[in-house]
Amino acid sequence: MSLNLEPNIPDPDGFYQELIDSQRDMSDAEAQMMNCRLILILANHVGDRDVLREALKVAGGRID
Amino acid sequence: MLKTYAYPKFPYRVSAEQRDGRVARHPVVVIGAGPIGLTAALEFGRRGISTVVLDDNDTVSIGSRAVCYAKRPLEIWNRLGCAAPMVAKGVSWKVGKVFFENDLRYGFDLLPEADHEMPAMINLQQYHLEEMIIAECGTLPNVDIRWKHKLISLRQEPDHVVLTVETPDGVFTLEADWVVACDGANSDTREMVGAAFTGQAFQDRFLIADVVMKADFPTERWFWFDPPFHRNQSTLLHKQADDVWRIDFQLGWDADPVEEKKPEKVIPRLKAMLGEDTEFELEWVSIYQFACRRIDRFRHGRVLFAGDAAHQVSPFGARGANTGVQDIDNLGWKLKLVVDGTAPETLIDSYDEERAFAADDNLRQSTRSTDFITPKSDMSRRFRNAVLELAADNPFARPLVNSGRLSTPTPYVASSLNTPDADAFAGRMAPGTNCADAPVTVGGEPSWLLHHLGEGFTVLTFGTAPAKTVACGPIEAKVLAIGGDLVDVEGLVAERYDGRPGTTYLIRPDQHVAARWRTFDAETIAGAVARACVLGGAAR
Numbered sequence A: 001m002s003l004n005l006e007p008n009i010p011d012p013d014g015f016y017q018e019l020i021d022s023q024r025d026m027s028d029a030e031a032q033m034m035n036c037r038l039i040l041i042l043a044n045h046v047g048d049r050d051v052l053r054e055a056l057k058v059a060g061g062r063i064d
Numbered sequence B: 001m002l003k004t005y006a007y008p009k010f011p012y013r014v015s016a017e018q019r020d021g022r023v024a025r026h027p028v029v030v031i032g033a034g035p036i037g038l039t040a041a042l043e044f045g046r047r048g049i050s051t052v053v054l055d056d057n058d059t060v061s062i063g064s065r066a067v068c069y070a071k072r073p074l075e076i077w078n079r080l081g082c083a084a085p086m087v088a089k090g091v092s093w094k095v096g097k098v099f100f101e102n103d104l105r106y107g108f109d110l111l112p113e114a115d116h117e118m119p120a121m122i123n124l125q126q127y128h129l130e131e132m133i134i135a136e137c138g139t140l141p142n143v144d145i146r147w148k149h150k151l152i153s154l155r156q157e158p159d160h161v162v163l164t165v166e167t168p169d170g171v172f173t174l175e176a177d178w179v180v181a182c183d184g185a186n187s188d189t190r191e192m193v194g195a196a197f198t199g200q201a202f203q204d205r206f207l208i209a210d211v212v213m214k215a216d217f218p219t220e221r222w223f224w225f226d227p228p229f230h231r232n233q234s235t236l237l238h239k240q241a242d243d244v245w246r247i248d249f250q251l252g253w254d255a256d257p258v259e260e261k262k263p264e265k266v267i268p269r270l271k272a273m274l275g276e277d278t279e280f281e282l283e284w285v286s287i288y289q290f291a292c293r294r295i296d297r298f299r300h301g302r303v304l305f306a307g308d309a310a311h312q313v314s315p316f317g318a319r320g321a322n323t324g325v326q327d328i329d330n331l332g333w334k335l336k337l338v339v340d341g342t343a344p345e346t347l348i349d350s351y352d353e354e355r356a357f358a359a360d361d362n363l364r365q366s367t368r369s370t371d372f373i374t375p376k377s378d379m380s381r382r383f384r385n386a387v388l389e390l391a392a393d394n395p396f397a398r399p400l401v402n403s404g405r406l407s408t409p410t411p412y413v414a415s416s417l418n419t420p421d422a423d424a425f426a427g428r429m430a431p432g433t434n435c436a437d438a439p440v441t442v443g444g445e446p447s448w449l450l451h452h453l454g455e456g457f458t459v460l461t462f463g464t465a466p467a468k469t470v471a472c473g474p475i476e477a478k479v480l481a482i483g484g485d486l487v488d489v490e491g492l493v494a495e496r497y498d499g500r501p502g503t504t505y506l507i508r509p510d511q512h513v514a515a516r517w518r519t520f521d522a523e524t525i526a527g528a529v530a531r532a533c534v535l536g537g538a539a540r
Helices: A012-022 A028-046 A048-059 B015-022 B035-047 B071-079 B085-089 B124-137 B186-192 B263-274 B322-339 B347-374 B379-393 B395-400 B492-497 B524-534
Strands: B025-031 B051-052 B069-070 B094-100 B103-109 B120-124 B141-145 B150-156 B161-167 B171-181 B197-201 B208-210 B223-224 B234-239 B246-250 B282-287 B291-295 B302-303 B439-442 B445-448 B458-462 B469-472 B475-482 B504-507 B514-515
Touching: A028 A048, A028 B379, A028 B395, B025 B035, B025 B322, B035 B051, B035 B071, B035 B124, B035 B141, B035 B171, B051 B069, B069 B322, B071 B085, B071 B322, B085 B124, B094 B379, B103 B379, B103 B475, B120 B524, B124 B141, B150 B186, B171 B186, B171 B322, B186 B302, B208 B263, B246 B263, B263 B282, B291 B347, B291 B514, B322 B347, B379 B395, B458 B492, B469 B524, B475 B524, B504 B524, B514 B524
Parallel strands: B025 B051, B025 B171, B051 B141, B094 B223, B171 B302, B458 B475
Antiparallel strands: B069 B120, B094 B103, B150 B161, B161 B171, B197 B291, B208 B246, B208 B282, B223 B234, B234 B246, B439 B445, B458 B504, B469 B475, B504 B514
8 A cells, every 4th residue: 555645535625624623713732732633543544654654754754 | 868778888808819919810800780790790600600790889779770670680580599589579560550641541561471480570679689689699609799899990902801990908900801891871991991872862850769658559650741740741650669669750951950859859749749648758869861872882802891881771661770681691601601712702792793782672662762751842742642642542542652661672583693494483482582481390390491491502392302412512402302301281382482293492591592493403403503602613
């Protein structure tokens, strides 16, 4: 399996609205905490270390 | 202070060589009588090497210090004859709990496999442990512990080392074929040979306290992240012998180490944690900061480094003393073969190969724990807290919680001393791995497998032994039949070693697997012994 960078989310506008709405009433600090939880939850769902490493790279992270 | 323990004072004695003004040559001189130096003296003495230990002090460790001892070092001390009092006096535990803010978030059980002689982990003050090893050393005529002997300089010659030592009677010189430096993280010996000691220092300080109290905390390791009684920092609680509890408070980098040690600063911290009404007495307090560092090479000519002198880790995971004892386990038999002239000096290089590999593994684990416990940025703190928040209700997050991964042996999987598998095996006992214990009987009497491994090389064979010994030049390996000499009463030897009739293991004197096969072939076994001892073709 490799990282899927092609469109994969049905109803993209609906998803984006849900994402933004989910944090609408949060302070920046609360939203940052939620983002951390979200990243961990999604990373566990993916599970594959190679895919996760590729995603870290595509997101602009440093990979040694 | 120090209500539960009276520190022994060991007598200084002038040595005959200093009194007579002559320069004596010793096979091995150990620098430092801490847990690793003392274990070295016992290991070398038991293997028949006359050993002199030099220590600049005349008592044991002040304060509880290392505290946690894991199964593998206990097995090593059991081989050396001094584990029984440690296990009897120590507090055995296997459950750890992790708290975040006000709540319990996660509990773990070390889940030790049943049917091993030694427990998964004991807590015991370092001073008790040192006293027990010193007592055992006292039964060996070839171990000479010299208190109030401070090494002041060292010079390497091609085939020996010249040591200048200061005692209350002045300065004298002695010589050693080999020096084993166990003089701790601030090793002077390391400075004297000009070795590099590099790695990562952490910008954090910790307060460690020994507290005497009758408390009803269970015998478990409790770790708090950001608790209400000590905001934004971590705290660790451990039970030790004699109702002494060990409490570690993370203080942060800005804390003043002199101020923080004062009882008027320490006692309010303890009261906040334990409650105003809990009665306790403070026995010992220390402030430390830690680092993850390793020496460039474990061997510098004829000076060998072990324990904290060779590698310094952060304390989370109990990897300091536990790894140091395994350094000595690895070194003892090699030094014996080299001192006797049975194996070439290059065998000592495998000490660096195998134990540097283990040290790197420990440093990696210890650095990861430290990064989790003391986040280096706001964002890494958020990730850490997110893991802790998720852990209570979401099993997936629990393996990410890292309050210290407790010390387990590092198998020497890539060691040049191993004979790689040619046959298929299931299970954990690959070449380079320390032998799992299992119950056996000998002549109808209950015993343990590890009791029968470790004097020299041992061949374990399942079923009928085709020979009593296997010879490889000057080295003779004893053959033990599982099902004959040792009876596998519960079938656990076969299970743990994937043993079938004919399955044969070659076990090193440090109870590690050197090689294994599905059939017994004396010549092949001899070849594996030669490989494990770096013997040339002629010896075979």
